[in-house]
Amino acid sequence: MDKVELSDPPFGLENEFNTLLTPDAIRFLAQLTSTFNNDVDKILWNRTLRKVELDLNNSYPDFSLDTVHIRNDTTWRVAAVPRRLQNRHVDIGDTAPCHTERFHRALMSTAQGIQVDFDDGNCPTFYNQIKGIFNIYQVVHGKIPGRKLSRVETLEPNICLDRRKVNRMHYSGHVDVENRCVDVIEWKMFLVHALLPVQRSQCKEEEVIYTHNL
Numbered sequence: 001m002d003k004v005e006l007s008d009p010p011f012g013l014e015n016e017f018n019t020l021l022t023p024d025a026i027r028f029l030a031q032l033t034s035t036f037n038n039d040v041d042k043i044l045w046n047r048t049l050r051k052v053e054l055d056l057n058n059s060y061p062d063f064s065l066d067t068v069h070i071r072n073d074t075t076w077r078v079a080a081v082p083r084r085l086q087n088r089h090v091d092i093g094d095t096a097p098c099h100t101e102r103f104h105r106a107l108m109s110t111a112q113g114i115q116v117d118f119d120d121g122n123c124p125t126f127y128n129q130i131k132g133i134f135n136i137y138q139v140v141h142g143k144i145p146g147r148k149l150s151r152v153e154t155l156e157p158n159i160c161l162d163r164r165k166v167n168r169m170h171y172s173g174h175v176d177v178e179n180r181c182v183d184v185i186e187w188k189m190f191l192v193h194a195l196l197p198v199q200r201s202q203c204k205e206e207e208v209i210y211t212h213n214l
Contacts, residue, residue, distance in 0.1 A: 094121035097132030
């Protein structure tokens with residue numbers, strides 16, 4: 001991992017930092033970055049070009065021609081809604097995961113869902129992001145008193161994660177791989193510390209929900 005440079009842990013979060021950024025996690029982060037960064041750059045560059053094209057032509061976005069066959073297929077249907085998502089009468093919106101006590105109260109509530117916001121709602125400083133990811137880690141690994149990893153048959157809230165978008169950069173803390181700043185590390189840490197443990201425990205797909213947005 002000679003090509004990886006980490007910022008120092010946020011003050012007071014040394015344990016959280018070291019729990020999340022293990023050697024295996026750092027190696028995984030570096031592999032993802034070196035594999036996909038060029039693709040991400042291309043997507044963002046094409047988005048900029050498309051915006052300029054729309055502005056110059058005074059036109060509006062439309063559906064992609066690549067998906068016209070789907071729109072013309074009258075038999076196409078979306079997948080069935082998972083059972084845990086069929087009752088969404090009450091959601092707690094824009095919950096900042098860095099506020100531990102408030103986050104725990106939401107987990108113990110009778111709401112059907114918690115929208116956990118790692119974007120603007122979390123004021124995404126390096127401190128807040130590390131703290132928030134660690135709190136999700138605590139949930140997944142059953143380390144919060146009175147609450148275990150959600151099972152389909154329980155009435156505990158779904159956790160819906162909204163990560164920061166890759167076009168929103170923040171440099172108070174970063175991981176540097178081969179001289180390229182990797183700022184948005186949340187979703188990669190989710191893969192290591194949330195999604196993979198859930199898969200290994202053979203939980204059902206709807207037990208942990210992620211929202212991915214560019």
